[in-house]
Amino acid sequence: MNQATNLPEWAALLIAVFLIIGAGLTLIGSFGLYRLRSFYDRIHAPTLGTSWGTAGIVIASIIYFSAIEAQLVLHQLLIGAFVTVTTPVTFILLSRAALYRDRAKNSPEVPPLDLPDNTPAPIPQNEQTVHHDDTSAGKP
Amino acid sequence: MSIVILFWAVTIAQIALVIAMALAAVRIIRGPHAQDRVLGLDTLYCNAMLLMLVFGIRTGNSLYFEISLIIGALGFVATVALAKFLMRGEVIE
Numbered sequence: 001m002n003q004a005t006n007l008p009e010w011a012a013l014l015i016a017v018f019l020i021i022g023a024g025l026t027l028i029g030s031f032g033l034y035r036l037r038s039f040y041d042r043i044h045a046p047t048l049g050t051s052w053g054t055a056g057i058v059i060a061s062i063i064y065f066s067a068i069e070a071q072l073v074l075h076q077l078l079i080g081a082f083v084t085v086t087t088p089v090t091f092i093l094l095s096r097a098a099l100y101r102d103r104a105k106n107s108p109e110v111p112p113l114d115l116p117d118n119t120p121a122p123i124p125q126n127e128q129t130v131h132h133d134d135t136s137a138g139k140p
Numbered sequence: 141m142s143i144v145i146l147f148w149a150v151t152i153a154q155i156a157l158v159i160a161m162a163l164a165a166v167r168i169i170r171g172p173h174a175q176d177r178v179l180g181l182d183t184l185y186c187n188a189m190l191l192m193l194v195f196g197i198r199t200g201n202s203l204y205f206e207i208s209l210i211i212g213a214l215g216f217v218a219t220v221a222l223a224k225f226l227m228r229g230e231v232i233e
Binding site for chain 2: 005007008009011012013015016017019020022023024026027029030031033034039042043046049050053054057058060061064065068075076078079082083086087089090091093094096097098100101
């Protein structure tokens, strides 16, 4: 931290505020992951850390490196963009897998797969129907 | 003065992130289902990535930025592969 001697005081205050906002939000998100009861509640909590937690620390890092190098340094934005894009994808995949597993176990936590009445019944695809279709198609 | 402000802010942020990593590790150990453990692992990866960014601010070295980017990419791939495994029973079909 020796290169920060020529850092102006307002920049240090701004960096401190963004760092504490980011780290505090990440801590709150992880505490929610520890505290909440069901998996479908818990999957919401860490997104606090991946949205504004990451953004706060990335903004603090941008301000710090821009201040000590006396030019605009923006490569930390890459991390912010990457995390923002990939976190929803992973959580959608994970929650779909969890829903599939809970339905397969008949867990009371999730509602059963309740199709509406006008849904067409699934066509049985056994060998007999295929054979029947072949013969009817070959008749005329 | 600005060094003192920065030192304490970085220290508090590091302590908060380490506590967050410990909570995610507790969820990995205690998680009742497999999906809870995967969620805890993803949170642990994200917190480690942020901790590396804060280390970069502390030392003023931009090498930590690349470490953090690699941790983020590995966390994404690991969580997607584990979610695929939970869904289908195998990763590459």
